[in-house]
Amino acid sequence: MVRFATLALFLLSATSVVLDARPTHKRRAVCNTDTTTTTKTVTATATKVNVEAVKTSTTKTSSGFKTVTKTTTSSKATGTPDSSDDNGDLSGSVSANALFPVPGVNSGWSVAKASIPQAKDVTLTDKTFIVHKEASTSKRPVVTFSGKKAIRARMTKGSVTPGTSPAGGFSFYSPGATLNGNSPIVDLSKANEMTFGYSIFFEEGYNFNLGGKLPGLYGGINDDVAATCSGGRHNPGCWSARLMFRQKGEAELYLYIPPGVNQNDNKCGKKANSKCPSTGYGNSVGRGTWNWTPGKWMTVVQRLKLNTPGKADGEAEVFINGKSVLNVKGITWRTNKAAVARGVQMQIFHGGHTKQWASPKDQDVHFADFSVSILN
Template structure:
């Protein structure tokens, strides 16, 4: 009779401790995981509206209180009934074939498309403001390399390569980029040569679809870099950026809407290859519920 083999608890532990696992443990990909957008301040859906316009008035320009300087392209703007039926009336802005930015139009002689104006809305300047509106690009819209969309502003050094010095201006226009990628295109004292791209690709536009875009700007304390920009697309927060510097003096404030939209861009390669348009609807501004 063969002797029985006895395996004690101690020997079993030694055997198991020397075994090599058949598959190595999986490494953590925390470094490649996008960090969630902070929700310290949610979309202020219950904030009172300071101003709004759905283009119901015959002379909509009066409601916007457009400033006397810096306007162009108003002949490319038309207020019409909304063909989609989502809104009663909308603003349609046309971009003719070959059109580009004002600088390209001046230097290259190409068509000037889109429009631009400054509107203070009849409101006093503020340190924080929430902008809301709807935009839709025509079904055949080609985004090419990019173009501008309305945002907020203060002062006069807000575009065209005029970098503000902290006392004379800032702006926070939206942009569309290639394939409809969205971003905030801000003119800040920290910008170099042209505007600063913030959050490029955090959302994407598609032709023929209405988008509800919202932008919240909180100016920094003059001696700190604690300014904030937040963006919602169709109610979803897609951008939350802190640590920004808009100004170095508390005399510089948010003055209103910088309605600026065109293809470009600093050369003809940004031009639209065909006649297209964008529709805008239901603009409003609200106070920011600061903590």
């Protein structure tokens, strides 16, 4: 059974990162930069992190999985939404195996109509998610785009965050999808292993500039502390596992994990502008293992397995279109068992926070097919 997880934010000290690349695939794990703030340190045992990049792999499926293909008659996906209507179902071609690439799902939800029996079907609207801690100027209209119900992120020229002028992208936190408007369909705080996935479409000709953040899972000892692991802020009570896009569409897993767990700075790589967490920022892992390709839908899923406090047995895995491309083991996500999964850190913006990271033009990114599962 393939197990996936979202990776490790390594920490401000020294952890041993081992890259187990296959002979036919080039791979790197590097640590990078975000924004500035203060850093706390705690004492913890050293963690050995093994990163395996996989160019191609075969995905196992369970008997409960099925593939559903739907046809679409919408206009071409050129970066302009077909309409701003926020009603109706998703269409387009989507595979359950791409959204739920790991068998053994106990429960979950999906806004795609290609889900599995264990996952509740949800319609994507403005009220699908229990939104909190949203950036004040964040904009996330639900539109019909390329045959799918999607959230549109407008990356305004000159923007580096959703909360400053000019604003671009969006930022909010959510425990997940809801059917009644009050409580999430599944309680991720009870999960030891889980997945979160979505489809993403960078418009044709998208200019990635220096890069930016993409949605991922997050957690912590409570809701407020859980939302602090970003922007250069490290806290032993929280963790986050966002994805990133870099120059020319290079992709990576971008992690914040508890400070104080030793890390070997020499294993961070020598790529330009890549820094270990001693700079105060998050960890770039597996950069360039895959690329974001403008002009087409791509489905990304992250599998995350929490570690047992006191043990470095956490895992993170990334799937692209149903195939495992990055697998990380030996992660210390938490030193406190109360630092459970809290939901999804829904963010997209260009940054860093300085102007050299800014979106060089008005351009759009669309998100669809959001799906979550609990494995155990």
